[in-house]
Amino acid sequence: MYNLKPTSTLILFFFSVAVFAQEVTVLDADTGIPIDNIAVFNKDQSKTTVSDANGKINLDVFSDDEKITFRHISYETFITTKSQLAKRGNRVYLHQKTEQLQEVIMSVSKWEQQKKQIPQKVETLDDRSIAFTTPQTSADLLQNSGKVFVQKSQLGGGSPMIRGFSTNRLLLSVDGVRMNNAIFRGGNLQNVISIDPFTVKKTEITFGPGSVIYGSDAIGGVMSFYTKQPHFSYTDSLTITGNADYRFSTANNENTAHIDLNFGQKKWASYTSFTYNNFDDLKMGKHGPDSYLRNNYVITENGTDVLVANDDPRKQVVTGYDQLNFLQKFSYRPSSTWKYDLGLYYSETSDYSRYDRLIRPSRDGLGLRSAEWYYGPQKWFMGNFQITQKGKNKFYDGVKLTTAYQFFEESRHDRGFQDVELYSTKEKVDAISVNLDFENKKIGNFRLYYGAEYVFNKVHSSGSVKDIETDEVERTASRYPDGATWQTLAGYVNSEYQIKPNFSLLSGIRYSQVWVDAEFEKTFYPFPFDEADIVTGALTGSLGFSWFPWSDFQVTLNGSTGFRAPNIDDIGKIFDSEPGSVVVPNPDLEPEYAYNGELGLRKNFNDVLVLKGAAYYTYLVDALVRRDFSFNGETEIEYNGEPSNVQAIQNAARAYVYGFEFGLDAYFTENLSLTSNLTITEGTEEDDNGTDSPARHAPPLFGDAHVVWQNQKLKADVFLNFNGEVSNEDLALSEQSKDYIYASDANGNPYSPSWYTLNFRSQYQITNALKASVGLENITNQRYRMYSSGIVAPGTNLILGVGYVF
Incomplete structure (x- = not known):
């Protein structure tokens, strides 16, 4: 027998409690805030308990492998065991039910x-x-x-x-x-x-x-x-959580790996994410136009370009590429009113081919025009620092200062078939922005938002030509004027007025001043001007209301204006826009303006059926469009060794765009639902000379329909995607010249056929930490192109994924 002193007995007691007692914390998955009054019980409800005001629950009454249910009227039900919770750090994250959310x-x-x-x-x-x-x-x-x-x-x-x-x-x-x-x-x-x-x-x-x-x-x-934002800890200790995901798809042999980690304490938190993608050449479908097939492609053997037959014409050679993404965020919250956020974002691709340029036929129609046409790595970096203060103040209830620096890099490389000269242009942009935004909701039902913005961009551009036989590199014309700048300073006021509980009025106004400055180098082209120095301003506004004449019926009406000021791409670009044409700079440009009206309706039938619809009309004036132009009195110049028709961006058109958007949500049972969307867009561009043509970026009718079944562990979706036809007469003039990416109608003219795909996707929660997904897209193996697209869409595509939460 051991003779234990009272002090030793007390220590042993507390040690036993620490080892065998299990307390968990229940948190909102979106906000990380503790949830009280969560009911916790076993299968026959013989054991029950409830979370306290700090979201904490003691689970001593339950055995380690006993199924435990977490339930709350506003949250989705969650089932687990004590042993599984111990592996997850004794934390439960619950998602709010969709119908409970005031979005x-x-x-x-x-x-x-x-x-x-x-x-x-x-x-x-x-x-x-x-x-x-x-x-x-x-x-x-x-x-x-x-x-x-x-x-x-x-x-x-x-x-x-x-x-x-x-x-x-x-x-x-x-x-x-x-x-x-x-x-x-x-x-x-x-x-x-x-x-x-x-x-x-x-x-x-x-x-x-x-x-x-x-x-x-x-x-x-x-x-x-x-x-995603870093999550703080609501305990005194450091919390570490994370996710790991892997995805594979057959249409382009995709391999994607992702991992993220969150470190949180009460006042600071960190979120780190890394993703790597590897995509192989994309394989198109089996049933569709033969003109979409990739029958041959160019390879270089012993320094000579050779046109070779494609062993698998459905394989789109060369389309594969790699990409990596990195995100690092830090949050510091010294008090309930102040918060500091730092975000570091980085993305980079490998070289990747521009497929629609690789399939352009040669001028004699017997081969291909390009041996190479690819983009260099696309790089993007952003550093974003934000300070937020919430709380009552004489002039505001919330203030947010956002400062950011961004760096962009892109390049283009092209070489004609059996040509020894590889032409390259490389662009870099440094972008700085400062935003100061205020929120004020002090005056009864009147809520005011106001702020200011400053943006500065500087463009660095260079051009070169390389002899692939001698490796000699010479400087040539850049795509943009090197050192050009674009900047804007603006102020805005936006307001929301709750006139009645069922009627809200929103309005806003903004004034923007824009400066564009570029100097043109005349080494390679005898420009008839030395610089572009554009100073312009724009006043825009909006006014609209949201009205519930009945609790289940909503009417919205909104009128607004928008603008786009000329940028460096508009005023200073030199590039081959289409076969046989070259775009040259034009420093005499003004902003384009849009005037828009929109009506929306939403009807809820007893939470079983929801119908949504919107109609809109937009009128664009002084539209910046690419049109034929004269350069030093010439309508044709030599570009990259080829005679080319001269074009430039000009304020030479007006555009009329209108359309209708429909949505349907039907809830048959707690587990079975239907959602569907349909979009109809029509657009016309009218030149100053009165010539009309279909708008280039007005897509065909498109939509989808989804039948979804789900319970706590499984979600399955059978869905249909579809697109309408764009006939030859409805194709924009710029699209009609790209007959190599379109099918041919009965008259031999290019057009975009209608298409549909039948698809399936599912996700199964194997355990609370492990989930798997399976999808099968384009089940009937259709061969189709999205309107105006160069690449053909994937054929039948099996997608497998697995995710693990730790």
Whole structure:
């Protein structure tokens, strides 16, 4: 027998409690805030307990491997065991039920607003829906929404189209910082792929002009990406959590690996993310136009270009590439009112071919025009530092200072078939931005937002030509005037007035001043001007309301204006726009303006059926378009050794775009639902000479329909994607000249055929920490091209994924 003293007995008692007692903390998955009144019970409810005000629950009454249920009226039910919780650090993260959420929108004012009070159409995609759709890139993320049309010239790309506008008439924003820079072009862009979908917490797509908040470029819409934030700890100890994911797909032999780690204490937190993608050449479908097949391609043997037959014409040689993404965030919260955030973002691709240029036929139609046409690595870095203060103040209830530096790098390399000269241009952009945004909601039901913005861009551009036989490199004309700058200073006021509980009025106004400065080098081209010095201003505004005449019926009406100021790409670019044409600088440009009206309706039938619809009309004046031009009195000049028709960007057109958007959500049972979307867009461009032509970026009718079944562990989705036809007479003139990317109609003219795909995706929660996903896209193996796209879409594509939470 051992004789224990009272002190020893007390120590042993506390030691036993520490070893055998198990206390868990229940937190909101989105905010990290503890949740009280969570009911916890076993299968027959013979054992029960409830979380306290700090979200803590003692689980001593349960055995280690006993199934335990966590339930709350506002959260999704969660089932686990004590042993599984111990492996996860004794923390439970619960997701709010969709129907319990009063959806909050950030992009319309840069502060939180209730979606139901916003008159503009705004669609949101959260991280759970993004993880379920398993997009390869953020371009695919947008396309999977069913509400954005995405064009692709190559696998490493994706250019969104919204309401008949694209590229530099749409604005990209990442964590409140505009991504658009001074060389965002009117041709198709692939900058959106620099955003890693694994790091996206939420994406908000605002339809229609957003110039009051975002200034230049936000004519057709705004795509706001909000990346994941570090989570603080709500205990005195350091918490470490993380995720690891792997994905494989057969259409391009994709291998994607991702890992992220979160370190959190009460006052500081860190989030680190890394993703690597490897994509092989993309394989198209089996059933479709034979003209889409890649029958031959160019290789270089012993220094000589040779046209060879493709062993597998459905394989699109060369389209594969690699990409890596890195994100590091730090948050420091010294008090409940102050918060400091630092974000470091980096993305880089390998070289990747521009596929639509590689399939251009030679002038005699017997071969291919290019031996090489590829982009160099696309690089993007952003450092974003944000200070936020919340709390009552004489002039504001919240203030947010956002400063950011961005670096962009891109390059283009092309060489004609059996040509020894490889032409290259390389561009770098340094971008600095400062935003100061205020929130004030002190005056009853009147809420005011106001702020200022300054943006500065500097462009570095160079050109070279390399003799591939001798390796000699010579300087040649750059794509843009080297050292050109673009800057803007703006101030805005935006207000929200809750006139009645069922009627909200929103209005805003912004003034932007823009300066463009570029000096033209005359070494290679005898420009009839020395510089471009453009100073211009723009006043934009918006006014709209959200009205609930009945609790289950919403009417929204909104009028707004938008603008786009000329950038360096507009005034100073030299490039081959299409076969036989070259674009030259034009320093005599003015901003283009858009006037937009939108009506939206939403009807809820007893939470069983929800119907949504929107109609809009946009009028664009002084439109910046590419048209024939004369250079020193000449309509044709030599470019890269070829005689080329001269074109330039000009304020030479007006555009009319209108359309209808429909949505349906049906809830048959607790587990079974149906969602569907349909978008119809029509657009016309009218030149100053009165000539009409279809708008280039107005996509065909498109939509989707999803039948979804889900329970706590399994979610399965059978869905249909479809696109309408674009006949030859409805193709824009610039598209009709690209007959090599289109099918031929009965008369031998290019057109874009209609198409559909049948698809399936699923996700199964194997354990609380481990999940697996299986998808099968394009089950019927259709061979199709998205409208205006160079690359052909994937054929039947098996997608496998696995994710682990630790």
